Amino acid sequence: MTSEDKNRAQFATRLGIIATTVGSAVGLGNIWRFPYEAGNNGGGAFLICYLLCIILLGIPVLCAEFAIGRTSRSNIFGAFHQLKASGKWHWMGYIGILASILILSFYSVVAGWTMEYMYQSIVGRLNFTEIDAFHNQFASFSSSNWRPILWTVLFLLCNYIIVVRGVKKGIEKMSNLMMPALFILLIIFCINSLMMPKAHEGLRFLFTPDFSKITPKVIVSALGQAFFSLSLGLGTMMTYGSYFSKDTRIVRSATITASLDTLVAILAGIIIFPAVFSFGMSPVQGPALVFEVLPSIFAQMPGAQIWSILFFFLLFLASLTSTISMSEVSIAFFTEEKKMSRAKASTINLIIVLCGGVLSALSFGYFSDKSFLGLCRLDFFSFFDFTSSNVLLPLGGMLISIFAGWILERSRLKDTLTNNGRIGVSTFPLLVFCLKYVAPLGIFLIFLFGIGFF
Numbered sequence: 001m002t003s004e005d006k007n008r009a010q011f012a013t014r015l016g017i018i019a020t021t022v023g024s025a026v027g028l029g030n031i032w033r034f035p036y037e038a039g040n041n042g043g044g045a046f047l048i049c050y051l052l053c054i055i056l057l058g059i060p061v062l063c064a065e066f067a068i069g070r071t072s073r074s075n076i077f078g079a080f081h082q083l084k085a086s087g088k089w090h091w092m093g094y095i096g097i098l099a100s101i102l103i104l105s106f107y108s109v110v111a112g113w114t115m116e117y118m119y120q121s122i123v124g125r126l127n128f129t130e131i132d133a134f135h136n137q138f139a140s141f142s143s144s145n146w147r148p149i150l151w152t153v154l155f156l157l158c159n160y161i162i163v164v165r166g167v168k169k170g171i172e173k174m175s176n177l178m179m180p181a182l183f184i185l186l187i188i189f190c191i192n193s194l195m196m197p198k199a200h201e202g203l204r205f206l207f208t209p210d211f212s213k214i215t216p217k218v219i220v221s222a223l224g225q226a227f228f229s230l231s232l233g234l235g236t237m238m239t240y241g242s243y244f245s246k247d248t249r250i251v252r253s254a255t256i257t258a259s260l261d262t263l264v265a266i267l268a269g270i271i272i273f274p275a276v277f278s279f280g281m282s283p284v285q286g287p288a289l290v291f292e293v294l295p296s297i298f299a300q301m302p303g304a305q306i307w308s309i310l311f312f313f314l315l316f317l318a319s320l321t322s323t324i325s326m327s328e329v330s331i332a333f334f335t336e337e338k339k340m341s342r343a344k345a346s347t348i349n350l351i352i353v354l355c356g357g358v359l360s361a362l363s364f365g366y367f368s369d370k371s372f373l374g375l376c377r378l379d380f381f382s383f384f385d386f387t388s389s390n391v392l393l394p395l396g397g398m399l400i401s402i403f404a405g406w407i408l409e410r411s412r413l414k415d416t417l418t419n420n421g422r423i424g425v426s427t428f429p430l431l432v433f434c435l436k437y438v439a440p441l442g443i444f445l446i447f448l449f450g451i452g453f454f
């Protein structure tokens, strides 16, 4: 063991590992992005593609990221170096930084919306009786020019303050408390939604797949959502894998993380869709969906204000644990590759992401009626989201699976997955098969399908 191994922080407890990896995975992706993607892409048809992507592609790639992280004890830049990969494998790191910057740029805007809704709940301004009022409220807020920017900046500053100090222990402790609290709240809201008059219509929409609705767009969106939700393809989970102790069971941790993450997304769907149908709304509303439906649900519950404050506060924390994990990718690049101090690296990251965040926030306001050379709308928000989630993350995931399946020595992969032979992993041959063939080919074919090749 090198001195670097000994000095590298490790998770304190088994619960800490799960809470922290789930802390990165669970966030706006589950509660905001999953319901709106499912709503836009046919409900059940989307869910089935999503689940297949998680099982066949997501879990194997998650195991690969954890394994590469732990065996190299390094982040995405150092890992390929450590594992003596020749050629251009370190380019993976550049895909990771680009993806993390693009995601942070639009994610922080939505996290800012969460802060605005927390604030509005605290001052008691989310107590409309008409559903339309929630729609108008979101439309006028998101299209205003300065408010969303203000919250985006505030959110990024919160993220900066935590990231610049590099507090790993703090994140572990916060996740240990926050994840169970969020989970309990979601269960309560689920029960509430299931008692709504048209709950069965919402459940049918989410759980009964209409196979005729499965189009290339639905499959590409499901793949992007799976990678986004599991924080895969940009090296975040690799970094967390590098903090695993030698006793951490990788396959088990990956399966638990993916299962809990998927459960939270499905719970969010069970909260949103019964309400959408009961309130006579359309499920196809895009990014606004959750911010119109959730406050309408709270407004009908006894003690509305408390639920609303609690929920938006926990969602804010869940967003923060996700953005902290993605910031680590570019900060690792500046500190380890460019030898900058952590403070300088975090500041550069902040400045770049602030610019991206402002462009994304203005996509709903100032840029909403502007076009690029008359060709397309200047929608930076959707462009950043699409490029990162549907292109860069699956591409990163495909390369990671190729690396783990074809380049990394098989004995090394086996040693790290079996904790040097101390535990049996009966799924090892299946996992290798998925990493060698299913994941790379699956992702590649979905890409071809998505660009209309077939």
Ligand code: PFF
Residues within 6 Å of the ligand: 024, 025, 026, 027, 028, 029, 030, 103, 228, 229, 230, 231, 232, 234, 236, 322, 323, 325, 326
């Ligand atoms: N998985 C997070 C979510 O669902 O909100 C988003 C995310 C976090 C994506 C970290 C990528 C990442 F590296």
